[in-house]
Amino acid sequence: MSEQEIKVPDLGGADEVEVIEVLVSKGDSVEEEDPILTVESDKASVELPSPGAGKITKITVKVGDKVKEGDVVGMMEASGDTGGSDDDKDSGEDAKSDEKDEAEAKSDDKEAKSEEKKPAPKKSGGSRKETVKVPALDGFDNVPVIEINVSEGDEVEADDALVTVESDKATMEIPSPYAGKIGKILVSEGDKISEGLDLVEMTIVEEGGDEGEEDASSEASESSGKEKQEGEPESKSKPSEPKPEQSSATYEPPAPGAKVHAGPAVRKLAREFGADLTRIKGSGPKSRILKDDVQAYVKSQLQQTQQGSTVAGGGGAGIPGVKLPDFSQFGEIERESMSRMMFATANNMQRSWLNVPHVTQFEDADITDMEDFRKAQKAAGEKKGVKMTPLPFLLKACATALAELPQFNVSLDMDRKEVIRKQYIHIGIAVDTPHGLMVPVIKDVDKKGLWELAAESADLAQKARDKQLKPAEMQGACFTITSLGGIGGTAFTPIVNTPEVAILGVSKAAMKPVWDGKDFQPRLMLPLSLSYDHRAVNGADAARFTSVLSQLLGDIRSLLL
Template sequence: MNTESIRVPDLGGAAEVEIIEISVKAGDTIEAEDSILVLESDKATMELPSPMAGKIVELTVSVGDKVSEGDVIGSMEAGGAGQADDGEAKDGQSKGEEDSSREAAARSEAEPGTKSGAQSGSGVEPKAEAEPKPGSKAETHTAPVSAESNARHTPAAATPADQEAGSAQVHAGPAVRKLARELGVELHRVIGSGPKNRITKDDLQGYIKQQLQNAQGGAATGGGALPAVKLPDFSQFGDVERSAMSRLQNLTAESMQRSWLNVPHVTQFDEADITDLEDFRKSQKAVGEAKGLKLTPLPFILKACAYALKAQPAFNVSLDMDRREVVQKHYIHIGLAVDTPAGLVVPVIRDVDRKGIWELAREAQELAAKARDKQLKPAEMQGGCFTITSLGGIGGTAFTPIVNTPEVAILGVSRAAMKPVWDGKAFQPRLMLPLSLSYDHRAVNGADAAKFTTLLSRLLGDLREFML
C-alpha cells in the first residue's frame, strides 16, 4: 500500500494552534473523517479528521505542540476495511482486513448513530457526537451512577435531543465523549478542569466517583435519589419552544440544587441605618468623577463584611464533612454575585480587609464589567470566603439567598428605603438598608448570626467604627 503524509488542513486562518489531545496511535486502522487529534485555538476546540481510510504508520507530534495549515503531523497507509488488494481479495479478506472490519464494527457498535464523513469537506470543524440510541449496546454499559442519570433521562425530565444539545456544547475530546456515552454520563453535568473548562478523563472519573458516594450515602441513610419531577406535555395548552440550557445555566442550577439539598439554611434579617453613609458617599461624587469611578454603597458593604469576618471567624470557614474537619481561613476574599445576560457569575475580590474604599470601588467596577463581557478568568471566580448578592438596584424588601458552598454564609442586600425611626423623643426619617444573611447552620449558630448582622448594621451606620 502507498504511504502518504498527513497534513494539517485549512484552520480558518488560525496559526500555531495547540494540540490538546491525540485520538489515535501508530498501528491504528481508521476510517476517513475519524478524528486523529484535537486542536484548541483562542476561539474554538476542533478535531482534525483523517483525510482517508487506512492505517496510521506514525505520528510526529505530541500533546502541547503547535501546528499550522500544511504542517505534516504523521503518515498513514491508504486503504481501510473492505479495500483489499486484488490478490488478497480472491480467497476472501486478509487477516488485516478482518481486524479492520472488527474494529470498524466495534466502533459503530460503541458509537451508534455516527457516520463516516460527519464533517463536511477536508477542513476542521467542531464535532458534536451523537448520544447512544435507546436499546443500543452502549446504553447497556452503564455504571452504577446511572441510577441518578436514568431519572434525569426520563422523557418527562428532558428529551434525548435536549440532552444531546447540552453535551455537544461542552469542551471534551472524542475519547472522553465515548467513555461518557458508555457510562451513561451527560457531559454537561461535569465541571471541566482543563484549559477553557475542557473536560478531562480525570474530571469524568471524579464526577462518577462523587455520584457513587452520593448514591451509597443515600442507601446508608435509607434514602435515595430524589424522584424526578414529571412534566406534562405543555404543547397541549398552547405553543411552546424548547432550547438547550447554556453551560452556565447548567452549572448554576446544579450548584444551587447541591447547596440547597446539602446545607441546612437559615436566614437572619436585619436593617442598617445608612443615612450618614449616604450623605458621605454623595459628598465624594466629585472625587469619584476625578478618579473615573462611581462610588456606590457596595465598597462600604465589602469593607464592613471584611471587618465582621475578622471579628467572627466562624463565618470564614468551610466544612470538610468527609474528614469531619473545620477549615479555618486566614484570608478574606469576598465574592460578588453579578447578573449578566448569560446568567449569574461570582467574581471574587481578594484581600478585602487590606484594601481601601476607592481601591475596592475600582476593582468591583472592573470585575462587574468583565463579567458582563464574558472576560472573567477562572482564577477570578475562585477562592471566595463569603458572598454578597445585591438586589438593591432592582427592588424588594428582603429575600433568602442560597449559600454559595463550600462557603458557609452569604449576605443579601435589598433596596434601601426611608422609614420613620424612633430616636427616644420623636420619629426621624432615616434611610434603612435591608440585610438578609443566609448561613449554614452546621457551622454557624443563630446567636452568632444575629451578632454578625448587628455588627454590620453598626459599621454601616457609623463609618468611624471602621477605624477601631
C-alpha cells in the same frame, strides 16, 4: 499468561464521563473487582472495577480524559491460576457466560466463609459449642449495636443476621458464620463493639443433625447430598435453582427488621455504591443477593435519576422529579437548550439547597450618614474615574465582621470531620449578566481601601457582563454578597454558595420613621438578609454578625479603625 484489554463497562446510561483519578500503575497486581479508575458523570462518581485478577501492563488514559462504554483504558496479564478449582477466578473469567450467576453465588459464599475463618466442619455426629466473635468491620471501630436480630434458643442458618451495628457511614448486619442454635447473647443494644469481641455463644449441630437437613431442603433441585456428607461446607454447594428475574419495578422491599441474605463481599460492594440492600431483589439461592444484583440495581437507579425519577434509598441525594405535562396542548410553545452556565448554576443551587441546612437572619441598617458621605464623594470619584457605590462600604463592613466573627470564614470537611478555618478574606459579589448569574471574587478585601474596592468591583462586574472573567477571578471566595437593592424588594432568602457557610442579601433602602427616644426621625434603612449554614453557624452568632454590620454601616468611621 494471556494479555487482555480493560474496557469501560456499561455506565448506566451516561454518555461520556471524565476520568478524575487513576487508581493503579503499570506493574500493579490487582484482584477481580479491584477499582482501576474513578470516573465522574454529571450525577455521580463511580469506580471502574478490574474485569479479573492479574497484573497491569499498560494504562492508556490519564486524569481529565473523557471515556465512554467500550473504550479501552488499559491492558493486563491475567493470572495463570484461573482454573476451575477457584470459583472466584471462574466467575471473573466467565463474567459473560450463562453460568455467571451460579459462579457469583459460589464466590460470595466462599468469601463469607473465608472472611469469618470459621467453617463448621461436619464430623461423625453430635454437637459442639462455639463463641462467635465480631468480624472485621471494614476499618470501623467501637460501633454501637442498634438491634439484636436473634434470641436465645433461635435456630439460625449460616449468614443469617445476628446483630445490626451502625457506623458513622453505614448500617450493617453481622452474619452468623455457622448454622446452629443460639445460646447466650453476650452483647446488648447500645453496646459498642470492635473486631474480635465475643458476640454470641452457639451450639453447632454436626453431621446427621438439623443443619444437614436444612441444607438438604434448601437445595431442592439437588438429587443427592453427597457433597455435604463428605464434609464440604455449605457455601460449596452448587445451586441449580433457576435464577429469579430481575424486576425492580414489581419488587416489594422486605418489612423493617427482615433478614437480608448477602455475603460480606456483596455488602462491601453495596456500601461502596451507597445502595440499600433491603431494596435489592436477590437472584441467588434463598433470594441471596449477588454482585450482579447490586450492579443492576445501581444501574437502574442511575437511569431513573437521569430520567427525573425518584431515587429510592440513594442516601438522601435523590428527590422526586417533576413530571412535565405536554404544554403544547395549551398553546404554542418554543424549546431552547439551557446554556452551560444556566445548567451549572441550577445544579449548584440544587446541590447547596439539598446539602446545607439554611437559616436566614434579617436586619435593617441605618445608612443615612453613610449615604450622605458617599454622595459627597461624587466630585472626587469623577476625578479618579471611579464611581463610589454602596458596595465598597458593604465589602469593607463584611470583611471587618468576618475578622471579628471567624466562624463565618470557614468551610466544613464532613468526610474528615474537620472545620477548615481560612486566614484570608476574599469576598464574592453576585453579578446579574445577560448570560446568567456570575460571582467574581475580590481578594484580600480587608487590606484594601474604599476607592480600590470601588474600582476593582466595577472592573470585575464589567468583565462578567462581557464574558471576560478568568477562572481564577471566580475562585477562592470565603463569603458572598448579592444585592438586589437597585431593583427593589424588602427582603429575600439567598442560597448559601457552598462550600462557603454564609451569604449576605441586600435589598432596596427605604426611608422609615425611627424613634430616637424623643421623636420619630426619618432615616434611610437598608434591609439585610444573612443566610447561613446551620451546621457551622448558630443563631446567636448570626444575630451578632448582622448587628456588627448594622453598627459598622451606621457609623462608617469605625471602618477606618
